[in-house]
Amino acid sequence: DARVTQTPRHKVTEMGQEVTMRCQPILGHNTVFWYRQTMMQGLELLAYFRNRAPLDDSGMPKDRFSAEMPDATLATLKIQPSEPRDSAVYFCASGADRTSNEQFFGPGTRLTVL
Amino acid sequence: AQSVTQLGSHVSVSEGALVLLRCNYSSSVPPYLFWYVQYPNQGLQLLLKYTSAATLVKGINGFEAEFKKSETSFHLTKPSAHMSDAAEYFCAVTGNFGNEKLTFGTGTRLTIIP
Numbered sequence: 001d002a003r004v005t006q007t008p009r010h011k012v013t014e015m016g017q018e019v020t021m022r023c024q025p026i027l028g029h030n031t032v033f034w035y036r037q038t039m040m041q042g043l044e045l046l047a048y049f050r051n052r053a054p055l056d057d058s059g060m061p062k063d064r065f066s067a068e069m070p071d072a073t074l075a076t077l078k079i080q081p082s083e084p085r086d087s088a089v090y091f092c093a094s095g096a097d098r099t100s101n102e103q104f105f106g107p108g109t110r111l112t113v114l
Numbered sequence: 115a116q117s118v119t120q121l122g123s124h125v126s127v128s129e130g131a132l133v134l135l136r137c138n139y140s141s142s143v144p145p146y147l148f149w150y151v152q153y154p155n156q157g158l159q160l161l162l163k164y165t166s167a168a169t170l171v172k173g174i175n176g177f178e179a180e181f182k183k184s185e186t187s188f189h190l191t192k193p194s195a196h197m198s199d200a201a202e203y204f205c206a207v208t209g210n211f212g213n214e215k216l217t218f219g220t221g222t223r224l225t226i227i228p
Contacts (some may be wrong), residue, residue, distance in 0.1 A: 004157075033215065043204065043218040056215060075227055101146050101165055101208065103216060105157035 002026045004106035012112045018080040021109045023092030024073055031095040032075045033103060034060075034067055038088045046090075051074065071075050083090045116141040116207045118188075120219035128227045133177075133192040135222045138204030140186065147188045148206040148216065149179055158204065166186060175199070200226045 005024045013019055025032050025100040033070045047057035052069040060067065064086075079086055089110050093103040121136040139145055146165050150158040162173025169181040175198075179190045188205060202223050206216040 042220050045215045045217075048215055093158075102148075102160055102163060105150075105159070107157045 002066060004092055004094050004104055006090075006106040006109050008109060009107060010110045010112075012114065013082055014114050015083055015084070015112075016081040018078065019082050019086075019111060019113075021077045021090055021092075023075040023077070023094075025075065025094030026093070026096075026104055027073070029094035029096050029104070030072075031103075032069060033093040033095075034075070034077050035090060035091040035093065035105075036088045037108070038101070043091075079111075082111075084113045087111055087113050116143075116145060116209065116217050118207050118219040119207045120203075120205050120215060120222050122222055123220065124223045124225065124226055126187075126225040127195045127196055130194050133190070133195045133199065133224065135192065135203050135205075135224065136174040137179075137188045137219060138186050139188060139205075139207050141207055141209075143209050145207045146209070147179075147181065148208070149173065149177070149188075149190050150204045150206060150218075151175075152202045152204065152221075154201075161190070161203075195224075195226050197226050197228065200224055 004030045007022045031050045034046040037043045046060040047067040049069050067076045089108045091108045092106045117140045121137045148163045149161040152158050162171045164171050164181045172178045177192045202221045204221050205219040208214045
């Protein structure tokens with residue numbers, strides 16, 4: 001049963017600490033998305049990659065957030081330094097190609113910054 | 115630019131009654147439209163999608179949606195609500211090039227009354 005996996009599922013940290021979230025897309029999927037969900041803003045796209053190249057990171061605060069795909073099986077989202085306003089659920093999603101249109105979501109990482 | 119508007123942040127229906135969740139879209143290009151469901155503490159699961167084929171789309175769990183270009187709508191329906199349908203539902207739109215970023219609505223929380 002192919003699915004997107006995310007680690008950790010929960011993370012509690014203190015303000016100023018570095019946070020790294022990881023995503024393993026479905027094998028063979030070439031597009032990876034990072035979304036953030038909050039009560040106030042809802043679901044918003046942070047960044048996405050196709051064939052490991054970043055295509056759009058306009059939704060991401062550049063001063064503290066960074067997203068990478070070291071290889072085709074791993075995507076990372078890093079926050080340094082973290083702030084309380086970063087508390088949210090971060091979702092990773094992956095897709096197969098331009099004709100499928102469907103994005104498969106992981107279970108999310110719930111981040112709490114104290 | 116694309117956007118979706120979901121009318122009603124909360125909808126309550128009795129078990130066995132018709133479920134109707136409303137979504138209107140705005141798109142400068144032919145849209146691809148999606149409905150996702152999110153159960154508590156879980157990721158998003160695709161219910162159904164419209165990709166310019168049949169205007170009446172059937173999805174999982176007995177849900178369906180009809181694309182109406184004249185009304186710019188893509189409302190989600192289910193003839194008979196079940197307790198297990200209680201969840202949050204998101205309408206989303208993307209351009210018709212495939213795997214472009216999804217723009218989500220603000221979500222509708224569906225409550226089922228026994």
